[in-house]
Amino acid sequence: MTTNLTTVPAGRQAGGHHTHGRRIVAALAITTTIGYGSLYYAYAVLLRPIAATLGVSATAVTGALTASVLAGALMAIPVGRWLDHHGGRALMTVGSITATVLLIAWSQVQTVWQLFAVMIGIGVTGAMVLYEPAFAVIVTWFTPERRAPALLAVTIVAGFASTIFMPLTGFLDAHLGWRSTLLVMAAIYGVVTVPLHALTIRKPPARPGALPVPPGRLNNRQRASVARAAMRDTRFWILAGTFTAHGAATSTMTVHILGYLASRGHPATFAASIAGLLGVLSVTGRLVLTVARRRLAVTTIVAAVFATQAVAVLAMPALAGTPIGAIITVTGFGLGFGIASLATPALLADRYGTAAYATIAGRLTAPITTAKAAAPLVAATVLAHDGYNVLLGVVACACFLAAGGMMIKRGSGTHTGGRQVGQPV
Template identity: 55%
Template sequence: MTLPSPPPTPAGLRVDGRRTAPPNTRTLVAVLAITQTVGYGVLYYAFAVLLTPTAADLDTSATAVTGAHTASILVAAALAVPIGRRLDRYGGRALMTCGSLLGTVLLLAWSRVDQVWQLYLVQIGIGIASAASLYEAAFAVIIACHRPERRSGALLALTVVAGFAGTIFLPLTGWLVDRHGWRTALLILAAVHAVTAPLHAAVVRRPPNTSHHPAHQPDDPGIPPAAARSPVRAALADRGFWLLAAGFTAHTAAISAYTVLLIAALIAWGHPPAFAAAIAGLTGVLSVTGRLITTGLRRRYRTTTITAVVFAVQAVAALALPLTATGIGGAIVAVVGFGLGFGVATIAKPVILAERYDIRRYATLAGVLVAPTTLAKACAPLAAATLHAATGSYTPVLVAVAVCCGIAATAIAACSGKAPPARARRLSE
């Protein structure tokens, strides 16, 4: 099914004909790289360090505290579509600024909680703040403000820098907790996070192709009238959209299960815990490498083709791990093969959506994909643990991971021949 796209809007001109200053895209990417690194580091990664002292101080279990974090993630997923609609309608400035402010206030509130129910309220609020200010919102802003040929590079720059959020904030939070206690550590982290709000307010602008007016859709006899009036409805009627949803959901499940079980599996196959942890740590560096390779190959190949090949390589690597893991070299090769695809979906998903559909509805469509991928991320580790307990072996789990990667590769590859016509690719040029 070929989807129509509106005619391009000249840079600096909104679709209602009024002039607006085009954003400085280099400054925008640089600032968002900073805010996403800080935002993910403080609102997401720091929780792992704060979990144990918070549970001890509240006299509750780590499971109860972890449940609050899960609630935060699920709330963020539930809000993805309405927040996406607002991003498409009004741009990201007010939303990301308010999300950053809310996150800072809730970090301060977290430092004062003395009951478990209060922690749940704080974490639910952090889920709202995260949905409004982190990756999905930042991706929507970057997609809307960049020409097609520059989007991949901008997304790469953002994700490469923000990919170090855990590397920076996990040890920083640990040091703060050891030195000052978890409550004071949260106050300091809140002060660090506070810089994101003025940065969002100062740099994020409504892009030229964003308007509160309904998008004009050209006539196309191959598109039903209702779909032509609604880019989102037209996209949801496209078989390719649901192939993308299935592919990225299956891949998220594979990554989530693999991440959780890898160290335990390597130890079970006879490797020392230190070696297993060091090998697992390679995946962070490899995720950046995979993004660099994907961006470089886009000059010659379709993004869908590159992504499908990477996912297929991961399937082979997952199958190879049980066969080669008893040797050091075999374990390293198998983990490297799988790790190269760790960060590819993060950069490929927004690029593919922007290539296929009206970018003025990008955030809404991206939001539709968040719910299934989030559920996969939450449920896959439990399913992997259940399968291991039932079989007493990690080999069936790795086979299941390979199957998920194979499904992802097949689904994404099936979209390669369904690229929109040239007029869609010229959007914003």
């Protein structure tokens, strides 16, 4: 009799848990796609129209985007701590409301300093509504066997954000102007994301037979202990260095690939089309990781992809002068373009569990995002003094360094909560 009383509610809870989990995945796939499309990718399309209207250089307007990315990096740690303590519902709802207001404010800027202020605000809200909080919600909601497909679903859909929103932004700008375009973006973002975050996101219920102490029942001191233990784990800092090097490499190539292809004599339209493959290839890389991890370790797969990127970059001086060679080398690099965003939550959850996942992820995200913001500016200096071949060599070295870092296996004697940091949960 006792068995029946405990088993039936557990089954009902599990069924409801899985059903709502699918709703969460669908909601986050939609909100992150619209978020990246309107808060990030639209900027590249509107950069020059904004510069012309404000009467400033494109470099100055680009600086506002850099400030936005850096603001998001600074917010990663406090946002992660909040997510572990309170969950994602309130944070993502407030973030989406604030982002909607900031999109409206962006449409009304009259000076470059107002643009900087708005973009810094967008960087802060981006840290509250984009991949990092979405991943934190998914990691704590799903069991390990269901986590990978859930993360893949969100990243596959959001991987098409640039494919959807860059043409849409260009179309709206051509017909409405950039200010009205941003008002349309604000309406789309607010109407869709605010209710999805408010009505869908919630903390997971305790699952029968899950962790001995479910993450939601740990107090703040216990979570802080888990996070501190992870910070004492050598492998965390190896992982941070690995993804920082890779983030710098991908950010550099994203910004400078068009200029490089043009320098090799390719027409601007061809160069733009080839560069546009990066968004689609990021989805391909994530699919490769998800399928291959059934037979190989995540670290092995990611290291192989990073090494492939390095080889592709090194081959560019010899091959990228022809259309076929350009397609081959950009494809080789593009396979790793989005793989880090899917590998990171898998590695962190496997090594450190889910109790303090968002706090640990925030501390990892901060240096990576900072590197992504600073690398294109440093690369421009290298480019001005030494040319593209030297720059490509630096990018290839960063990818090889990331591949080597991914393969380092280092044990840790640090313990937390009765288990070794790094043991799978």
